[in-house]
Amino acid sequence: MERSDYIIKKILLAVATMIVVIVFNFFLFRVLPGDPVKGLIHSPRMTQEAQERIRQQFGLDKPVWLNTEALKQGNLSAALDTQFTAYLANLLKGNLGISFASRSPVKEVLAERIWRTVILLFLGQIIAIVIGILLGIVASWRRGSKLDTGILLWGLFTWSLPTFFFGIILLILARGSLPSGMMVTPGLKPEDGLTYWLDVGRHLVLPTITLAILYTGEYLLIMRSSVIEVLSEDFIFTAKAKGLSTFQILRDHAFKNAMLPMITLIALTLGFTVGGAIQVETVFSWPGVGRLMYDSVSKQDYPMLQGVFLLLAVSVILANLLADLLYSVLDPRVKPD
Numbered sequence: 001m002e003r004s005d006y007i008i009k010k011i012l013l014a015v016a017t018m019i020v021v022i023v024f025n026f027f028l029f030r031v032l033p034g035d036p037v038k039g040l041i042h043s044p045r046m047t048q049e050a051q052e053r054i055r056q057q058f059g060l061d062k063p064v065w066l067n068t069e070a071l072k073q074g075n076l077s078a079a080l081d082t083q084f085t086a087y088l089a090n091l092l093k094g095n096l097g098i099s100f101a102s103r104s105p106v107k108e109v110l111a112e113r114i115w116r117t118v119i120l121l122f123l124g125q126i127i128a129i130v131i132g133i134l135l136g137i138v139a140s141w142r143r144g145s146k147l148d149t150g151i152l153l154w155g156l157f158t159w160s161l162p163t164f165f166f167g168i169i170l171l172i173l174a175r176g177s178l179p180s181g182m183m184v185t186p187g188l189k190p191e192d193g194l195t196y197w198l199d200v201g202r203h204l205v206l207p208t209i210t211l212a213i214l215y216t217g218e219y220l221l222i223m224r225s226s227v228i229e230v231l232s233e234d235f236i237f238t239a240k241a242k243g244l245s246t247f248q249i250l251r252d253h254a255f256k257n258a259m260l261p262m263i264t265l266i267a268l269t270l271g272f273t274v275g276g277a278i279q280v281e282t283v284f285s286w287p288g289v290g291r292l293m294y295d296s297v298s299k300q301d302y303p304m305l306q307g308v309f310l311l312l313a314v315s316v317i318l319a320n321l322l323a324d325l326l327y328s329v330l331d332p333r334v335k336p337d
Contacts, residue, residue, distance in 0.1 A: 124211025132219025
């Protein structure tokens with residue numbers, strides 16, 4: 001199979017996965033207990049007629065996926081006039097619906113929140129990747145030493161830490177010295193310039209440290225294992241026979257080859273980290289996509305949950321696709337089947 005055919009195959013597989021996710025995304029939130037209309041009613045005295053008007057406004061008066069009565073009568077258009085077909089039609093137009101809670105377009109709310117999550121994840125992941133790779137190289141270089149054992153124990157410890165627990169510990173330790181929640185001090189606006197962004201930076205410190213430390217363990221463990229595997233290859237013994245120093249061997253031979261599985265891991269982790277940010281954003285009240293999803297669950301905000309879930313699914317699918325394509329390009333040993 002040619003490389004172009006391999007790429008097309010992977011893209012088609014990603015598209016097929018996306019279709020399954022879209023269908024699953026619709027039905028997932030319809031099986032949740034409770035009536036979403038009840039959450040929209042702020043007055044216990046609201047009449048039944050008013051409740052029905054709310055149902056009609058959000059399309060909740062239609063059958064979920066098929067109008068069986070209309071189908072029995074042979075009226076196909078009426079049979080397909082359902083919540084599911086309306087969802088698909090709106091999705092094709094880029095319309096993610098209207099939030100039950102805020103009455104705002106889901107697309108606009110997500111656009112406002114996504115950049116906040118991206119900033120947090122970008123900083124946390126960059127720090128985790130750099131520190132994890134460096135510690136992994138040092139541990140593999142000093143394999144079997146006390147330093148290697150210490151780094152290995154640190155990696156296992158941080159990898160196994162529950163996100164919410166570690167976040168709460170940091171909140172307790174930093175109480176009074178750093179902001180414990182939100183994104184910016186109330187009253188400050190972007191128009192305040194440097195003062196505003198410095199304040200945002202202070203609010204970023206604790207959630208960024210939480211993400212960085214938690215993911216450092218994963219990166220260093222994989223990097224250590226990858227470098228140790230590369231150091232056992234024949235070309236490494238050849239490099240040693242040529243009289244190259246340990247630093248030269250690690251820099252010019254071991255590092256480049258060990259980075260191949262790391263690239264795949266980084267691509268996949270970036271996709272899943274978007275979902276993992278839910279706990280971090282909840283603990284630190286960071287107003288990003290993760291916090292939005294947490295709030296939407298408690299409010300039974302179906303359209304918002306569908307929009308957030310779709311965003312998370314797309315990020316994971318694209319990360320998987322990127323990992324497959326990068327690995328096939330960077331590693332000549334990988335042959336498209």
